[in-house]
Amino acid sequence: MKQLLYAIIYHPFINRVVRNINKALMPLLPSGVRIPPSGTLTIGLKEGSFKFKTNQTNYTTQMVFWKGPYAMEYTAIFEQLIRHCTCFCDIGAHAGYYSLIAATVNPNIRVVSFEPASGPFHYLEENIRINHLEDRVHPYKVALSNANGTTEFLEATHHKYRYLEHNLLAISNLKEYKEGRTMKKVEVPVVTLDKFLHETGEPFPDIIKIDTEGTENLILAESKEVLDRKPIVICETLYDKIESELEEIMGARGYHFYNHVNGKLLQVKSIQRQKDDGVRDCFFVHPAREPLILPFVA
Known part of the structure; x- marks a missing residue:
């Protein structure tokens, strides 16, 4: 259910609407509320x-x-x-x-x-x-x-957004596992x-x-x-x-x-x-x- 909710919120069309509403309301919202x-x-x-x-x-x-x-x-x-x-x-x-x-x-x-x-x-x-x-x-x-x-290259996987085919975590590397992250060898x-x-x-x-x-x-x-x-x-x-x-x-x-x-x-x-x-x-x-x-x- 959570993955479905993420997929809806981050669908490009829906996300564009939601993030721009979020941005317009930014002065009224806590600093951590940033989609x-x-x-x-x-x-x-x-x-x-x-x-x-x-x-x-x-x-x-x-x-x-x-x-x-x-x-x-x-x-x-x-x-x-x-x-x-x-x-x-x-x-x-x-x-x-x-x-x-x-x-x-x-x-x-x-x-x-x-x-x-x-x-x-x-x-x-x-x-x-x-x-x-x-x-x-x-x-x-x-x-x-x-x-x-x-x-061997250590490629990061994203445990939160498991439905994504491609994630953009910027921690994949040739050298070391990142603490708290799941890395796969390719x-x-x-x-x-x-x-x-x-x-x-x-x-x-x-x-x-x-x-x-x-x-x-x-x-x-x-x-x-x-x-x-x-x-x-x-x-x-x-x-x-x-x-x-x-x-x-x-x-x-x-x-x-x-x-x-x-x-x-x-x-x-x-x-x-x-x-x-x-x-x-x-x-x-x-x-x-x-x-x-x-x-x-x-």
Whole structure:
């Protein structure tokens, strides 16, 4: 019965009505009463808009619907920065939020999107299709790492919304089980970024976003030819995980570290921390590329 109720509330048509009523009544309701969106949203930016198909398990679209796109991580910086780039590698693309921003605001960019998890990849392909971006956004259902072949991938399942064929939990990964979550093992192709680009003929990127739940260091360590070209690397940096490894890899190549803090980029000597200060993303920027980020530096 509960699954049937969820299926009704989160049916795209019904959810659109209910969530917009919820939004209109927001000033009168407790802060915890926020119905997640399910269906197709139109996400408006300063530089254009795009359609985004989602369901209620997607944290990104919950944030964007209730607080607007510029409350989501570094969207404001990314929207401006991507206009000056020619090729964007979205590693851990999920349902394609940053891939679609890139293609929307920069009509000349080529986007290469990597997502090994089946649910997010389904939505990634759908979002490319409904925005008619097949010629510029190229999705690949492959995991990047420091090896080539196949490997076990831990894919998250959603115990609350069991009726869903595709969930959008953003915790699937190559590395570890997430406490309190059900994870299933699936076999996925794995490849280094250098090898992938050589084999497919995709261009080398001048900007990379990488969010792979704790394996970012493995990917970057074997992206030697890519890093030789000094792309800007936007990387998730979870507290007390792999900061020292990331710092060693990127520091050895002369990169500077800019933490994303309160909508600005704050240069730091080290991304290692004594306690969790809430920083979740670092922009690794080579001095050759620093002029591009100067407008965003605190």
